Amino acid sequence: MLTFFQDLADYPFLVNAVAAAALAAVAAGLTGSLVVVRRSTYLAGAVSHCLLAGLGLARLLQRRFGFGWLSPMGGALLVAVAVALLLARLTARGRHRPDTVLSAVWTGGMALGVSFVALTPGFQEDLMSYLFGSLLLVTRADLLWMVALNTLIITVMILCYNRFLAVAFNEELTRLRGVNTAVYETLYHLLTALTVVLLVRVAGIVLAIALLTLPAAAAGQLTRRLDRMMLLAAALGAGVSVAGLALSYGPNLPPGATIVELAVIVYLLAAAYARWRARHAAHA
């Protein structure tokens, strides 16, 4: 761990990794709290797995059809937005069973991704990095779009916080109060999808859902206000991300996996503390 902090001053890629992890943690803290409160973790899982289709398609277009300007993460971003809009529309007001739609998108997206990868000529060396993250390969250009995405997510969340809270609490009553709740449902889906894109850069498709939900779930054990839960989740997420990165650096472990393992430990500790506090209060 000490080596990590010593090397931090010498290696810019480590600074990039810390910045990327912190940026993703802030977005995940805000959006993830809403996802946890709304019990829609499955939505985040479907979006993240579907991103393989975007990553694979972009790489296929790059290698076979000369779309040099389209990066894999650019493809992921486009697919994330498209999937968010599709899911918001399909699941609106019980039009279709949400779990069925999400399962179809989850598996269908993943299957498409695998096919695109198979069709792409050459060795797909970075497929594993999409699946499990490649924090140490974050570039300065990556950081720029991550800052832009983060700013967008934070701004929308601050401006629409009251409406998001009201819709999550009771959609029907909010609609009867004259609010176009469909707009906020769509925005919620979009924010979740964009946050997942950020997290995929840090922890990969398979582990992104953990960083979205675990810090938020841990924060939910410690506070009973959504705004405080969001801030606490962002802080916990940033903490476990930097700590995970530092811990994994020495023994050369995959940073994404170490971060998620730490997040699980933090969640278990928070749950144990909440349980202890509840018992203590009952005896008092």
Add this chain to the structure above:
Amino acid sequence: MKPVTDTPAVEVRDVCFSYGTQEVLHNVSFQIAPRSLVAIVGPNGGGKTTLLKLLLGAETPRFGTVRVFGLAPAEARARVGYVPQAIPFDPRFPVSVREVVLMGRTGKSRLGLYSRADRDAAARALERVRLDHFGPRSFTELSGGERQRVMIAQALAGGSALLLLDEPVANIDPQHASRLYDLFRDLTEEVTVLMVSHNLGVVTGHATHVLCVNHTAGMHALGEVASETFTAAFGAHLTAIRHDADCHVLDPTAALKAPHHGCACADPPHTHPPSGTPRC
């Protein structure tokens, strides 16, 4: 627009409504004066909740007209506060009482950002339901009765002049239920209250009118029963409904076969007897 003070809070005229081919309400007409406390009673499936939906503008009648403060329900929505029977929510949902009350004002600005006036309105609403100091508390820690008060405060904070309460005392112990009814009566100094209830005995002790709904509907003023014998036997709040000859419809089959009185608002179901009435 007509002045609000001269118009009935609710005016339902010759309303028929059906889900598909099954008619739920037929030739329903009644008026509710402002600041009344009306109990809507009737059997399950008789159309009580449908009636609330019509008043909220969530459903449109097939025939007839519904007016709330002289306006179509959709236009009057800002002045109508609906409190559902049970609020489906996560027992761990992280929200304070003040935030829940403020949600009553969320439709009033473009993005739902709350102003000082919104916060003042929420504080006043909490005072009116006698939960002045509950603002910072967690909504999930409250009892069932307290939660109902908070939801009523939400409706009041939104500027509702008509409260629609669906089974407001369901799952609440009798002592807290009695306090809620006292609160409803106090609220009628300023607003009109309509409450759906299964418990005729308790409701009629507090309401000014009873609306009996069983596919058809009849409004009854409440006359106090002077007899000390009844009061002694059933308690101080005992009242009786003044029945007209055609008051309680135990079997609505015959009534449902009658032709529509009102004009058509939407396409009527094919199996219903044709009325030949003009469209609105």
